[in-house]
Amino acid sequence: MSNPVKGAGRSPAGKAPVVVVAGGGSAGHIEPALALADAVMRLRPDATVVALGTERGLENKLVPARGYPLELIPPVPMPRKPTPELLRLPLKVRDSVRKTREVLERVGADVVVGFGGYVALPAYLAARGRIPIVVHEANQSPGLANKVGARFAHRVAVAVPGTPLPKAEVVGIPLRPSITTLDRAALRAEAREHFGLDPDAPTLLVFGGSQGAVSINNALSGAAKDFADAGVGVLHAHGPKNTLVVQEFPGRPAYVPVPYLERMDLAYAAADATVCRSGAMTVAEVTAVGLPAVFVPLPYGNGEQATNARPAVDAGAALMVEDADLTPAKVAELIVPLVTDADRVAKMSAAAVGMGHRQADEVLAKIVLEAAGA
Structure with a gap:
C-alpha cells in the first residue's frame, strides 16, 4: 500500500x-x-x-x-x-x-x-x-x-x-461508526446470547482497559453474591494477563468473566450500566452509546482520568469512585442498587446522549x- x-x-x-x-x-x-x-x-x-x-x-x-x-x-x-x-x-x-x-x-x-x-x-x-x-x-x-x-x-x-x-x-x-451508530436496544438480545448472559436480567458491564484492572477485578468479583441475590447479570472483562474465579449461583443470572472483549459494540449493547476506568477513549465511547457509568479513575499519572470523567459526572450520566474506595462492600452499597433501578438508569442514559462529538x-x-x- x-x-x-x-x-x-x-x-x-x-x-x-x-x-x-x-x-x-x-x-x-x-x-x-x-x-x-x-x-x-x-x-x-x-x-x-x-x-x-x-x-x-x-x-x-x-x-x-x-x-x-x-x-x-x-x-x-x-x-x-x-x-x-x-x-x-x-x-x-x-x-x-x-x-x-x-x-x-x-x-x-x-x-x-x-x-x-x-x-x-x-x-x-x-x-x-x-x-x-x-x-x-x-x-x-x-x-x-x-x-x-x-x-x-x-x-x-x-x-x-x-x-x-x-x-x-x-x-x-x-470513534468507530460501530460505536457512534450503535442501537443498543436493537442488539440487546443478540448481544446477551453472544456472551451467555441472562436475556432479561439487569446487566452490568465491567472492564478495566485493554489489560484489565486488578482493583476493579477484586472489588466486583468480591460482590458476586450481592449481584446474584439482586438478580443482576455481570459481563466482566478481567484482562488477558489476569485470572478471575467467580462463585456460581445456580438459578441466578450468570456472572460471565472473559479475558478480553473483541466486540465492544456487543458488550455495550448487552449492558444496562458499566464500571470502568475513565481513559479519554473509554469516556467518549461510554457516553456516545448512552451507557450509565461508574468511573474508577486510574490512581496514577497526573489525574487526567478523573478530569476525563468529570463532565459526565456533572451531567448526571455517571458516578465516580476513587480506586482506593472501591471495595466489595462499596459495590454492594452503591453499584448494585444503581443497576437494579430502571428509572435511574434511564435518566443517566438520557443525560449521556448528546455529550460527545x-x-x-x-x-x-x-x-x-x-x-x-x-
Whole structure:
C-alpha cells in the first residue's frame, strides 16, 4: 500500500494522499488513530494510510487486524514532564527520529497525524519543517509529546474545551461508526446470547482497559453474591494477563468473566450500566452509546482520568469512585442498587446522549486531508 518516494510533503494536485498516523502504545492512542484512518479512507478511497508503531505496542495486534500497514520505529521513553531523564536520551531520540524520517520518505508521507505517546514524539521531530503535522490530544492535560508537536503543527485538534495547547480546535475524539451508530436496544438480545448472559436480567458491564484492572477485578468479583441475590447479570472483562474465579449461583443470572472483549459494540449493547476506568477513549465511547457509568479513575499519572470523567459526572450520566474506595462492600452499597433501578438508569442514559462529538472522525479527517493538500 505504500507509494514510491518522490519527495515528502504536501500532495501534488491529483496525487492520492499518503497519511501517516502515529498513535502506538495503548488502545487509547491507537483506536482514535484507526478511527481517523477509516474516516480518511471513506472520504478519499484512493488514499494510503500508514501507521507508525514499536515492536512492544498493542498496535502490532490492532493495526494489521484493521488492514493497515504498520511501520516499526525505535521507541522513545516518554516522561510525563520535561526531566533530566529526557536529556540523557539524545542518542535514542536521534536514532528514532532518523529511522522515522526514513519511513516518512519511503512511503511518501504528505501529512503526519500524532495522537501522543512515545511513537508521536519521533514522528513530530522527523516531520518538522518537512511535512505538515496535525496533532490530536484526547486528554484535557496534554502529554509531553503533544506539547512539543503542537509548537510547530499545522493544526491542533483537541477533545475537550480548555485543553492548554496553542491553536487548539475542539473536535472531540474519533470513534468507530460501530460505536457512534450503535442501537443498543436493537442488539440487546443478540448481544446477551453472544456472551451467555441472562436475556432479561439487569446487566452490568465491567472492564478495566485493554489489560484489565486488578482493583476493579477484586472489588466486583468480591460482590458476586450481592449481584446474584439482586438478580443482576455481570459481563466482566478481567484482562488477558489476569485470572478471575467467580462463585456460581445456580438459578441466578450468570456472572460471565472473559479475558478480553473483541466486540465492544456487543458488550455495550448487552449492558444496562458499566464500571470502568475513565481513559479519554473509554469516556467518549461510554457516553456516545448512552451507557450509565461508574468511573474508577486510574490512581496514577497526573489525574487526567478523573478530569476525563468529570463532565459526565456533572451531567448526571455517571458516578465516580476513587480506586482506593472501591471495595466489595462499596459495590454492594452503591453499584448494585444503581443497576437494579430502571428509572435511574434511564435518566443517566438520557443525560449521556448528546455529550460527545459523533462526527469527530470525519471532522478530523477533513482537517488532515486539508493539511496534506488533498
